[in-house]
Amino acid sequence: MKLYIKYMVSLRCKMMVKEELISLGLHYVVVDLGMIEILEDISPDQRLQLKTNLMKSGLELLDDKKSILIEKIKNLIVEMIHYTDELPKVNYSDYISEKLGYDYTYLANIFSEVKGITIQQFIILHKIERVKELLIYDELNLTEISYKLHYSSVAHLSNQFKKITGLTPTFYKQLKNKRKANLEDL
Known part of the structure; x- marks a missing residue:
């Protein structure tokens, strides 16, 4: 099961999320910037507890599809610029579109609508x-x-x-x- 987390942009955030998952008895497969994948299905109580505990650390468990897509865009950009030694050789728009599997115009419109700035900005x-x-x-x-x-x-x-x-x-x-x-x- 995949869950998406807003404001998860550093290695410290990843460590904190891992600790939180362990404390709830959840077994993770992947903990990446903005996304976690756990082995088991999460109960409503566990989800609420995870959401509450993440909020205390300034992180937010996402539910709606637009927010999840925007977080994916943001995390892809942060990872691309801050955590890789080589930036992609293709246009950023092509790279983002390819990685997320959506038309760039669609992604750009949603991002601008919600964030108030363009992806390029x-x-x-x-x-x-x-x-x-x-x-x-x-x-x-x-x-x-x-x-x-x-x-x-x-x-x-x-x-x-x-x-x-x-x-x-x-x-x-x-x-x-x-x-x-x-x-x-x-």
Whole structure:
């Protein structure tokens, strides 16, 4: 039996969900971002208990099909940008459509209707968060980051970064270095 969980976007969330399933005596096959698969059918009492316990941790057990589909889209994007080393070589729209088995226009319309932003805007926001993360780690330069995240150029990445954050990537990186220097002065 598959269940879908909203706001499940990190490895820590996965560990928490696994612990919750074990505490309810449920045996899981898969615990993935936004989705769990358990061996047995879940009783209404177990479902309610799971839903209540997940809510305490800021997670939400999903019931309706639109919410489940939107969570699948969000989790696919988060996984694609944050947890894989290589982004797909095809268009994001083709990738998402292929992975979920729906026409992209249908997915885009539902996503926009419910979330209030387009799938493309959601992808850009997550790519910028990934750029911030990579800048802070300081393992890659801007050219390598733009290549890794499939930007057409460093200029394109920089323009998009500034549009979203109000800062240039270089200035953002300098802020991090200044904060670190300030902490060392304490």
